[in-house]
Amino acid sequence: SDVAYLTYATAVCLFFVTHQQDYVHSIAVIGNLVLLLWCIEETSAYPLGAPTTVCDSMIPASSHGSTQPDSTSPYAITSSAIPNGYIPGQTYTVTISKNSESDTDFKGFLCQVRQVGQLQPIGTFAPRDAVKAQPLDCSREAGAVTHQNRDTVSMQVFDWTASGVGAETEVEVVCTVVQTLKTLWVKLRSATFKELESNGTVATEAPVIVQQVPIDFSGCGTSKTCYQSPSGCSSTSSCNYGLAVTYNENNKSVTILLVSNSGGYVALGFSIDDEMV
Numbered sequence: 001s002d003v004a005y006l007t008y009a010t011a012v013c014l015f016f017v018t019h020q021q022d023y024v025h026s027i028a029v030i031g032n033l034v035l036l037l038w039c040i041e042e043t044s045a046y047p048l049g050a051p052t053t054v055c056d057s058m059i060p061a062s063s064h065g066s067t068q069p070d071s072t073s074p075y076a077i078t079s080s081a082i083p084n085g086y087i088p089g090q091t092y093t094v095t096i097s098k099n100s101e102s103d104t105d106f107k108g109f110l111c112q113v114r115q116v117g118q119l120q121p122i123g124t125f126a127p128r129d130a131v132k133a134q135p136l137d138c139s140r141e142a143g144a145v146t147h148q149n150r151d152t153v154s155m156q157v158f159d160w161t162a163s164g165v166g167a168e169t170e171v172e173v174v175c176t177v178v179q180t181l182k183t184l185w186v187k188l189r190s191a192t193f194k195e196l197e198s199n200g201t202v203a204t205e206a207p208v209i210v211q212q213v214p215i216d217f218s219g220c221g222t223s224k225t226c227y228q229s230p231s232g233c234s235s236t237s238s239c240n241y242g243l244a245v246t247y248n249e250n251n252k253s254v255t256i257l258l259v260s261n262s263g264g265y266v267a268l269g270f271s272i273d274d275e276m277v
Contacts, residue, residue, distance in 0.1 A: 050144075112173075132147060226242065
């Protein structure tokens with residue numbers, strides 16, 4: 001009835017009036033929680049630069065959105081070492097830029113130079129814009145470069161000092177670029193480029209020629225590098241196994257002689273580091 005409805009409405013109003021302070025307090029608490037969650041999300045998004053924990057994956061915090069397809073990227077990753085190549089010890093530029101003026105500026109980034117298919121950074125970075133960018137120690141001091149604030153920029157240029165990785169090794173610039181908290185591109189890649197010889201020519205790999213020839217251990221320690229078992233054996237028949245390496249300065253070639261008389265086999269491996277990985 002109307003009387004019953006009026007009685008109910010009056011009771012509800014009295015309830016809200018008597019509990020007004022409680023509701024104001026509750027709203028304030030909810031507001032603070034929303035602000036706290038926003039701060040946590042912003043902090044986990046690395047506004048002050050990528051941490052070393054993401055050096056390998058180059059994937060930002062989980063608060064970021066999913067990565068966009070490379071084909072949709074409005075940014076270009078380039079280097080002054082492309083396409084001619086680089087000389088170890090020399091410095092080149094690495095650039096992140098928009099494809100067109102109408103494209104959206106970006107806030108965050110993480111860049112490295114890597115051997116194609118590998119995670120290990122090559123060379124060292126030095127930012128030209130010390131306000132926006134900072135070096136990051138990924139595997140080595142200044143092995144990468146990242147942002148250090150939320151300011152938006154249309155371009156970033158870094159100096160990259162190259163280190164050697166060997167002949168015919170292809171390298172590339174790899175960058176993660178963050179446009180907004182929910183829009184980013186992970187591991188955008190530049191065109192590949194190669195190491196040059198000190199005279200400016202592309203290092204090339206000499207053909208490998210395999211022949212069966214008698215092994216000669218004369219000159220070990222002077223004109224060649226040797227490894228023998230037993231130590232000091234001097235002929236094919238007296239060595240269980242052995243290795244002799246000679247470098248020819250004239251044609252830049254290496255002669256490698258291997259011997260095994262133990263009924264098994266002998267092998268030789270090559271690596272760009274001391275861990276054979």
